[in-house]
Amino acid sequence: MNQAGNQARQQAGNQQPHAVVIGGGIGGLTAAIGLHASGWSVTVLERAASLEPVGSGIGLAPNSQRALDVLGLGARVRALAAWEGDGGLRAQSGRWLVRTSAAEAEGTYGGSLVMLHRATLVDLLVSALPQKSLRTGTRARLTDPGAADRRAVVATDDGDIEADLVVGADGINSAVRTALFPAHPRPVYAGFTAWRFVVPAPDQAFTPHETWGRGGVWGTQPLKDGRVYAYATARLPEGGRAPDSEKAELERRFADWHDPIPGLIAAVRPEDVLRNDVRHLTTPLAAYHRGRVALLGDAAHAMAPSLGQGGNQAIEDAVVLAHHVAPGADLAAGLAAYSAARVPRTTDIVRRAARAARVTHLTGAPLVAVRDALISTASRLGPNLIMRSFSSIADWRPPQAPYAAGTTTGAAERSTGATDREPVQR
Incomplete structure (x- = not known):
């Protein structure tokens, strides 16, 4: 094995299984944290020279906050974020169509949306990684997905790396997805x-x-x-x-x-x-794995931003994957369980996001007037009618505990900024 492969094997140790994560975005970093916490040695390969997230925010709904709670990071995220209080939906003129409140969100979703800058979230995730596990400025290419009798192989400019598990978190234009499913339609x-x-x-x-x-x-x-x-x-x-x-x-x-x-x-x-x-990605993948490789986030199920769930679903993916591929367990069975858990949920959300995008981008004035009138009427009949349409997404619980969001701890945390969970240690 070449120098890069030897370094990876030394990092993994003789017995500890080694996972390579391709992509240092929110999903990839969360997956690395989850896998490390469950006993994997991890290496994150990021093509960019540094992790400098684009200048934008990200809203984390209660579902992804619960996933981060499992990793011991939920309280820290909520302490760094702005909690969404009263708000709602407005027409172009400024007229309120729907008014919402934090109390309603707590009651309907079991938690509130929080908003933070992507750079803040990425910095927090990087701080929770094991030291020296992140390699930036590293181009990576999956050359062999592996099988039960052989490890997967990832090629880099420094040489090949063998891995017991590879996570493709390389975004909407995923080269890992193309390598696994070359005939599948692209986004x-x-x-x-x-x-x-x-x-x-x-x-x-x-x-x-x-x-x-x-x-x-x-x-x-x-x-x-x-x-x-x-x-x-x-x-x-x-x-x-x-x-x-x-x-x-x-x-x-x-x-x-x-x-x-x-x-x-x-x-x-x-x-x-x-x-x-x-x-x-309008044509869903039948599975999010092949061989020793798993896909997550936009690489697996790129969706329109209409429901604000792209990053949230990547975080869910990461925590569910780490749950199902415990070291020493049957990897093939674990990856199959991961696909079985994630494909139906994310496929449904992709389709719902596409439907929502069609509604929000109506161009005809009569249709826009009808849309706004229907939304306003539904809101007057009961604000929760609007919020309940999102509840099947936001009330998701991870397969493992503990998590604070969606409990009385989550509500108290708004004022105290703390829970009884300790952050993941490096």
Whole structure:
């Protein structure tokens, strides 16, 4: 074996099984933490020279918070995050269609949504990894998925690494997915593009909200550090770019929407606006594993952001995978159990996100008026009618305990910022 392979084997030891995670995003880092906690030696291979997450926020719903609780990280996440209190859904004019509250969320989902910057979450996850397990600036390619009688092989510029388990967490354009299932259709354009940015909070007070307009969506969410995470989507042809700047494009499309949207656009620097076409995997995989390799996150089930579940489902995947592939157990059976647990749930969420995206991006004025009227009417009949539509996603529990979100501990934690769980130690 070459030098890289020897180093990996030395790290793993003679008896401890070795897992290689390809991709240092939220799902890959969470998987590495979970696998390490269950007894695996782990190596995370990230192509980028450094982990510098894009300048955007991420909302963690109660389902992913419970998964992080299993790893001892839930309390730390909630302490770093802004808790979503009163908020809701607005029309383009600013009229409230649905008002929600933290109390309703606690009662319906067993917890509240929390919002934090992606960089904050990534830093926390990296701090929980075993030392020297993260290798950045490392291109990795799966060359052999392995089998019961042989280890998997990952090629790097420094040589090949053999692994008892490989986790493909390399995102929507996953090369690991292509290697495992070369004939499977690739992700397709969802019909809309997205913008994201983070700016200082405006002087005027505002209530967190998502706004559904004609052919587009706007979201305004506060972060704990005094900044605001804003996101927008619009139905546009694939591959387009603004002729001047993406800030100017936001001004053209959203500057006449309700406050605080115009002020947020005015505050952002043009170079800080991120734009990405949205793609999703509309043809589901039959399984998320083959040989000694498992897929998770966008590599397995890329979805539209309409339900805010992309990162949340990656975190769920990671914790469920670690649960089913305990060292010393039957790996093939564990990977099959992982697929059996994750494929039906994530396939359903991908489809629900696609349906939600179609509703939020209606372009015809009559249809938009009907949509808004129906939502407003449903809200007046009972706010929980709207929230209950999301409850089958947010009330998920991991297969292992303990977790604080969804218990009285989770509610108390809002004021104390603590639970009885200790963080994972390196």
